[in-house]
Amino acid sequence: MKDVKVELKDLTKKFKIKKNIITAFEDISLQIKEGEFWCFVGPSGCGKTTLLRVLAGLESPTDGTIYIKHVDDSKPLNSMVFQEHAIFPWMDVKNNIAYGLKMRKLKPNLIDDIVDFYIDKMGLTPFKHAYPHQLSGGMKQRVSIARAFANDPEILLMDEPFANLDEQNRVLLQQELLKIWEKSGKTVIFVTHSIDEAIFLSDKIMLMTRHPGKIKNIYDINIKRPRVIEEIRSSPQYADIFQDIWLSLRQEVSYS
């Protein structure tokens, strides 16, 4: 039995804007085990980003409790791939990717090695010294993914990281992510709008209701690994789960 890595109990986040109270999500209770791959799926505005931000410690919850286990003090607990990429315009690709490592004061040549490894993996080698304004949207996104990977956290929080990529790059990076995940035993929490992507990647999918987001359903994806995208898409299991989630999500979207 694997250890519990993240446990949320009745987690609720409300924002107060002037006199209005906006509930971003409410009553989220779930248990994520060490090394599991979770996807959060739900209609736009249902609170996925906010939930990730609460998990990252960037916002505090209004109600409920969070338990997160930090095993190895030499590693950061979590690193986030932000929905807006948010790479620094004033740093070149190399320094953007090195950011977390530099903040942790690792040895410069170790930082160089790690950074070069991910620059290569992300196909960014020719752009190592380019500034963000010289990059395409998809390249910026890859820089922000590399920044998180390079930081080697215990939990990877990824907010629609592949949204701006073309299909080919998306599949490549999905496979790369799975490889890294399988090797490292990290816990991954991944937000996506793509049911297809969620099924291909995850152990569990949390489907959220429309705003204000609650848990609509949690799906176990028991497709064996390692997974190959072509095989998965043509398997009957995939079709069943896809149909299930699709109908459930459509119901949520058509309410509004």
Add this chain to the structure above:
Amino acid sequence: MNNTNVLKKSSTKINEKSKKDKKLKDETKSNKFIQQIISPIAILIIWEILADLKLIDTRFFPAPSMIFHSLINLLTTGILLNDLSVSLFRIIGGFIVGAVPGLIIGLTMGLFPIIRNILDPIVAATYPIPKLALMPLIMIIFGLNDLEKIVVIAIGTFFIVLMNTAAGVINLDKIYMDVARNYGASKKDYYLTVALPGALPMIFTGLKLGMGMALLLIVAAEMNGASSGIGYRIWESYNIFDIPAMFVSFIIMSILGYVFTIILDLIEKLIIPWKHS
């Protein structure tokens, strides 16, 4: 073998293409230069003709040839260079004395809300006072000397740099602070790796505006208690009704502004290579 050949071919093609591009660029550049120089030359010619025909009052608008004559005169007597060095000392001195604390206090106000809250009322109350209105007081306090002129320019520069620097830090997208926090940046790391570089474009805007302010104030500051300087020369030409010399000073001021802008642009390009042009 075959492959490298193909590569070579395509790379020479690219070279040719970039050569063509460069030629194209050079052509449009020289075209642009010609277009831009037409109107000043035309104005000078028309001005000269009008002056020669006495169609404009040359007491107020001396012919370009007269101005040029005066320029040569001021140059050969050494007056112009002396004026220039005296004014430059005051402008640059005042600019530095004003910009450095403006930058430091602006950054501090941008970074620390507490300090911002404490200093904001003072800045808000003193900033709108026209700097020229303060001149008599500054003259009384410091006397009529270089220091007083430097202080006048410094005060003008100080506020502009401060406002822009603080705004540069405050208006930085909040997401960058989240990234810094998420990736374990300490407060100091945040200032050095995010706040300061992120505010640089606004800081430079402030410095450029500050420099404009300094040029404006030098003329006022040299109105009283000066015996040389470009600004002094303008007032002196007024007193002795030497209008051509006044026009020479205008030209010098214009060149000064242009040169300062170019220098600041250059420094900006060096310090902010990541800014889109």
